[in-house]
Amino acid sequence: MLIAAGWAIMGNLFTRAGLTDMTTSIVISAYGYIEKIDRTTLTAIFVNLLPYMVFSIIYGLYIYKEYCNVGVYVFSRMTNRKSWCMRKIGELYLFSFVYTVIIIVVSLVTLVFTNKIQYSDGTIRLAFFYIVNTSLFICASALLVNALAIMFGSQTAVIISMAIQIICTGLLIFSAPEWDEVLMTYVMSRRAEILLKINPIGNLVLNWHSDCSEPVNQVINCFGINYPLWSSTVYMLALLIIMTAVINTAVKHRDIIISNPEEG
């Protein structure tokens, strides 16, 4: 939680000199305002992913820790593992929700002190979508780390999960808009659009989306494509459901960690 707050303060304290609009500030404090896709901006996206990655490392041990510490006692008393697992997932989601809320609230509060920002229409709508999308994503990534840790140990789990996230960020390069000679602007091809929509990291970046609410749409839609915010919510929800299934399978198949290699 401290990391989230510190990250938000650090990101906002120095720059953002001319910022007076609250909706814009949410977009910027989330991932930075990213208008095009090339190597430099991908690095920026990756740097901005740091609080989520740290969350997935720390809370990626949440269910696994229970397994190591009290697994034997819990499972000998509890016959229904599924309900135990679902309760843990619920707690994990609560943590990820609080984490995202802290990031956004702290960054807004810092901005109120440093700049004279005003409330504008669509702030609540945008903040709602940011919190829901991001908390679903980090919960899903933490669940992935948990499932892999139960199967292979925490070190391997973190490596695999990080590798997936880095490769997904790198694959965004294929969805870069191309220069159109006729229209004299950057245009996104059909293939690039699909690749953007199926990429989990692409779903995270707010200002590539579109929205039916006009004040929000003005701020965020920089590619001019039909890519509504709620579609990302559905995508993240699907991701979370898949991860829930994965971790349920992992918990079902791994009986108990008896001679845990991490405890000796």
Add this chain to the structure above:
Amino acid sequence: MFKSFKTHMSVICSRPGFMLTFMGLLAWAFYILVCNVMKYKGTDISNMINPVELMILGEGGKFHWYFVQFYPFLAVIPAAFSIMTDSITGELPNIIYRSGTARYYISKQLAVFAATFICFAVPFIIEMAANFIVFPKEAMGNLYGCDLYSSNYESIFQYPFIYFYANNRVVFQLIYIGITSSLAGLLAVFASSVSVFLKRFRAIVFIPVYLILAVAGRIGNVFDDMEIRVKFQYGNYITSCSTGFNQGNYIYLLAAAAILLALSIGFTVSKIKRDCI
């Protein structure tokens, strides 16, 4: 001390993390080599691109972006878990009983540095040798598409260590390999010196190195001036053949390395002073 160091080295070098990173980097390098051979097959030497620019560390190299992003994790994987593994398996008290606390920790940290250095340097040196055998060393092309005899050659080319680039490519590449590997070794030492305070969960060892490098990059983003910003991004220091990055900036890398070294020594010494069991 040396005997202890040798034992730790042989233990670390036989671990799967070390093996996997080593083989992975080697396989990566050879994949790039094969790709480049397929791409530049039959190219005339006057159009041929300099092999230094095509390797992993070159800015235009294939998957160089991935290498830079994976770097904080790659540096930790080979050796930094070593102390933690000892303490988890319960081997630590036995070894300390035989060799003494100070000797154990100092030789362990030295072994961590050496192993990480080898894990990065040897694949890159093999890659360099293979590249210089396969491609002509005299090729002067570059990925910026700038002709050797054009008037703006000098103004465009602001590579760091341009003197060695122009005169001796092997030394040029060796400088970059040295920087990359020793930085990785230092980061590994830092991670393992943090890990002496942890009791379990190896995954947490990844956090300090990653946090340091990424937070430095984020602080750099605060400045609007590009000249200042590039100094904070670690990726620039391990990228060869990049214009827009000054050779003098490496003094900041030295300063950062000195701080890291001081921190790791501080952590290790405070652990040595403390009672062991």
